[in-house]
Amino acid sequence: MRKITQSNxxxxxxxxxxxxxxxxxxxxxxxxxxxxxxxxxxxxxxxEQVHATNHFRVLxxxxxxxxxxxxxxxxxTFEVEEMYPAYYEVAKLQEEKxxxxxxxxxLEAEKGHAVLYGSALESVxxxxxxxxxTIHVCMIxxxxxxxxxPDECPVCRAKKDKFKAF
Numbered sequence: 001m002r003k004i005t006q007s008n009x010x011x012x013x014x015x016x017x018x019x020x021x022x023x024x025x026x027x028x029x030x031x032x033x034x035x036x037x038x039x040x041x042x043x044x045x046x047x048e049q050v051h052a053t054n055h056f057r058v059l060x061x062x063x064x065x066x067x068x069x070x071x072x073x074x075x076x077t078f079e080v081e082e083m084y085p086a087y088y089e090v091a092k093l094q095e096e097k098x099x100x101x102x103x104x105x106x107l108e109a110e111k112g113h114a115v116l117y118g119s120a121l122e123s124v125x126x127x128x129x130x131x132x133x134t135i136h137v138c139m140i141x142x143x144x145x146x147x148x149x150p151d152e153c154p155v156c157r158a159k160k161d162k163f164k165a166f
Contacts (some may be wrong), residue, residue, distance in 0.1 A: 001059075007053045016052035020045050069121035076114035080107060105141035108155040112144050119146075136163040 001009075027041035056062060063071070084107035093097035116132075123130040136149035141156035149163035 001026060006059065009059050013052050013055040014061065015088065016048045016055065020048040020052060025146065065124045066121060069117055069124055072117045073121065076110050076117060077153075079110045080114060084110065105155055108124055109138075109142035109144060135166045137166065138162055139164050 012043040023041045023045035027045065028043060030038040061071075062068065084103050088100060088103040088107065091103055116135075120130040120132075133147045135144060135146055137144045138153045138156060139162050140156050140158040141153060143153050143155040149160050149165075151160050152158070153162070
């Protein structure tokens with residue numbers, strides 16, 4: 001693939017991915033007051049996901065289950081070791097308390113994500129589907145745990161009822 005086309009598809013993937021998330025966030029905000037608007041946001045968010053998936057596929061970024069798990073581990077590790085520590089320090093330097101909190105919460109949650117992906121990769125390498133129980137995610141900070149949700153989130157201190165089950 002030519003460099004400019006590849007660059008354009010990478011940018012389009014990023015834009016479609018951001019639109020997908022933005023519309024899901026808008027849907028959650030609209031849900032109580034305007035359920036049909038929320039439904040529209042969710043539908044178009046799905047369309048944006050379709051676009052992003054198509055671009056990602058053409059770019060050759062979808063691999064085997066093991067390759068995808070390894071890519072996920074690498075992404076989470078980058079966030080833990082480089083991205084969020086740097087973002088946190090800038091927020092701290094600029095005395096942005098909310099940004100410090102959100103980057104720290106993400107950093108702490110990402111550590112667990114890398115571990116979960118590592119466990120999944122080991123299973124996939126053996127040709128087995130990972131044996132996860134119910135996976136719980138804190139809706140406040142993103143902390144993720146396999147199994148029972150804790151009574152209190154170890155990252156943000158949210159109560160057990162703030163965990164969503166998957």
